Amino acid sequence: MAQASTVERILDTAEVLFAEKGFAETSLRAITSKAGVNLAAVNYHFGSKESLIQAVFERFLNPFCGALELQMDERFADKVTLESLLGLVATVAMETQRGDARRVAIFFRLSGLAYTQAQGHMRRFLRERYAPPFRRWLSLLAQLTPELTQQERFWRVHFALGATTFALSGMESLLAMSNQGAQQPMAATQVSKELLDFVAGGIRAPSQTSRALPDGESAQK
Amino acid sequence: MAQASTVERILDTAEVLFAEKGFAETSLRAITSKAGVNLAAVNYHFGSKESLIQAVFERFLNPFCGALELQMDERFADKVTLESLLGLVATVAMETQRGDARRVAIFFRLSGLAYTQAQGHMRRFLRERYAPPFRRWLSLLAQLTPELTQQERFWRVHFALGATTFALSGMESLLAMSNQGAQQPMAATQVSKELLDFVAGGIRAPSQTSRALPDGESAQK
């Protein structure tokens, strides 16, 4: 682990600290000292802290988006179930991180942070850069949930995203909490299956709200 | 608006800025200048930034927890549905904020931030201080969902919490996104109903995971 290059050591350390404490709360000095590299190395290799953050995301998202599009190519012809489409995200994340559940958690945690914390910059960066695969995934979901209006689907996806990122945010501490109470500990992989159940149930939930509206079903195309 | 006391003006401004940018990203100078008070006023009235944050939470949580316990007292005898128990949180939040949906959004947003951002301090503060009503709410939920194991219920509550806080986090920007595409805008109150549908569906979702376990054999259907 001491043989890794400076750039890699910075990225490896930064993604962990960012995920733990957030972007603003993590100083470059904390990163460089823990990584065992010089402070100036960050600005030399990445230019700025902002660019470091983007580099961390790109290292996650480039392989992820690539693998996601590949999988959608293959599965597009097949019959896709809601669970498999939702699970695809987790599956692809897992395989692009080579089965390292901890890095997958970091990945989702960072995604949530970027979406939540940085108000303008990060969100726009992520959207402009990685919108296509996401859009395509959304259209697949639309095919699977024709009973939902566009707005319902839009919000439910965000609810699902929230459940995912939030749950994985405090994964370690939450795991400790749930296990402290009793019984045998729950594995992280099983939590993700529980999450899949929950999200699928939420997406599938009957819409009691829009049924009451006069607008309702007519508002398409 | 300008007649409010210094303390109130600080709290009013702080809760908005904290919700928008987060705790670390919001400086005392930003708060005091926007509130139109002197910088030193924060340390004079609250002692420190940390105490300010806690004061913001207490102003939200004290009436909220009180009203929540009151409502649970009354509804405990009645037959409670899952939707009403989940909706109770939103209802109580709405009425303790006197119908101001914007403040309700701030309230949930701050809760999510406290849970997510501050790694140790805030979480412990909130738990020690407001655990009882939450525990009671949880026991009500347990009565309504006997088919779930303790761990399943634990995680699904957190998933629901995540969906809620995350969704309300980017409420304004998300509302803008969903409305930019088309049609008539969706009101914030309707989003909360959509959220309720989603969360209820998630909590109720059949557990495909534990069915495979030897323990949870219950011969469904």
Place this chain on the structure above:
DNA sequence: AAACGTTTGAAACGTATGTTGGAGGCTGTC
């Protein structure tokens, strides 16, 4: 009107942060 505690005001303090400049070292090539 005077005295007192309380609140506000402007300025400064110490510290931590992101960033930069320049000296030194390492590894290749001629």
Place this chain on the structure above:
DNA sequence: GACAGCCTCCAACATACGTTTCAAACGTTT
């Protein structure tokens, strides 16, 4: 061996932050 290019290191910079100080202003009581 000398040189060039890339990298590392140390030191410093300017800035922004939370906090403190202390005098002035305020409001109430005597």
